Amino acid sequence: MTEPNDAAAEPGIPRNYPHGPDSSRRDGVPRGRIEGFAWNDSAVFPGTTRIVQVYIPAQYSGGELAALMVFQDGQMYLDPDLEMRAGIVFDNLIHDGSMPTTIGVFVDPGQLGNRNAEYDPADDRYAEFLITEIIPAVRDQLGLNITEDPDLRAICGGSSGGNCAFTVAWQRPDRFGLVLGFVSSFAQIPGGNPYPELIRRTSPKPLRVFLQANRWDLNFDHSDLNWYSNNLLVAAALAENGYDHRIELGDGAHNANHGGVILPDALRWLWRT
Numbered sequence: 001m002t003e004p005n006d007a008a009a010e011p012g013i014p015r016n017y018p019h020g021p022d023s024s025r026r027d028g029v030p031r032g033r034i035e036g037f038a039w040n041d042s043a044v045f046p047g048t049t050r051i052v053q054v055y056i057p058a059q060y061s062g063g064e065l066a067a068l069m070v071f072q073d074g075q076m077y078l079d080p081d082l083e084m085r086a087g088i089v090f091d092n093l094i095h096d097g098s099m100p101t102t103i104g105v106f107v108d109p110g111q112l113g114n115r116n117a118e119y120d121p122a123d124d125r126y127a128e129f130l131i132t133e134i135i136p137a138v139r140d141q142l143g144l145n146i147t148e149d150p151d152l153r154a155i156c157g158g159s160s161g162g163n164c165a166f167t168v169a170w171q172r173p174d175r176f177g178l179v180l181g182f183v184s185s186f187a188q189i190p191g192g193n194p195y196p197e198l199i200r201r202t203s204p205k206p207l208r209v210f211l212q213a214n215r216w217d218l219n220f221d222h223s224d225l226n227w228y229s230n231n232l233l234v235a236a237a238l239a240e241n242g243y244d245h246r247i248e249l250g251d252g253a254h255n256a257n258h259g260g261v262i263l264p265d266a267l268r269w270l271w272r273t
C-alpha cells in the first residue's frame with residue numbers, strides 16, 4: 001500500500017497520499033487524444049443531458065478490436081489537475097504494456113441532479129443505458145472498433161459511481177468482466193446494501209473486482225450507513241465465494257486522493273493476464 005506523506009499525523013486524522021510517477025507525464029510516451037459529444041436523447045433516463053468524453057490511445061489504429069473501460073463521473077477522472085488523472089495513467093500504462101490498447105469512455109451523470117438516481121439503485125437501468133445507448137453512440141459517432149469480450153471490458157467509478165460500476169457488472173457480466181470501485185457508496189443503495197447476501201447465495205459470476213476503501217469514510221464510527229464497513233462486507237462475500245478480487249485500504253476520508261494514487265497499480269492488477 002502506498003505510504004502517506006504525513007505518516008506522523010495523529011490517529012483518526014485522514015491522511016493525504018502523494019502521487020507516483022505513473023500519474024505524471026513522461027517524455028517519450030505518446031499521448032492519446034480526447035473526443036466527445038453531448039448525449040441528450042436518452043430513453044432510459046429521459047430529460048437528461050450529459051457530456052461523454054472518449055480517450056483514444058495513440059496506439060489505436062482502428063484495424064484491431066480495442067479493449068474498453070467506462071468511467072462514471074467522467075470529467076473528474078480525466079482532469080489532469082485532480083486526483084485520478086486517468087488519461088495520463090492510460091498513456092503510461094498502455095505504452096509500457098501494463099494494459100491493452102483501451103478506449104476510455106468517461107460519462108458524466110445526467111444534468112438536472114440525476115446522479116444518485118442513476119448510480120445508486122441496484123437494478124439494470126444504468127447497465128441498459130450504457131449498453132444500448134452510450135457504447136453504440138461511441139462506436140457510431142467516433143467510428144471506433146471495440147471488443148465485445150467481457151474479459152477486455154472494464155467499468156470504474158467512485159462513491160456512488162463505485163457501487164454503480166459493481167451493479168453494472170453484476171447485472172451484465174456478459175458485457176463487463178472487470179470492476180474497479182473507489183470508496184463505493186454501497187451503504188446508501190436504496191433499501192440497503194444487497195450485495196453481501198446476494199454474492200453469497202448466487203453462483204459466482206465471471207468477474208474480477210478491485211475495491212478501495214478509506215478508514216475515515218462517511219459514518220466510519222457508526223453501526224448504520226458505514227461506508228467503510230460496507231466495502232469490507234462486500235469484499236468478504238467475494239472472498240467467501242471464491243471471486244478473483246482485491247481490496248486496498250487507505251487512511252483517507254470520502255475523497256479521491258488514495259484512489260487516484262493507487263489507480264496505476266489497480267489498473268495493472270485489473271488488466272493482468
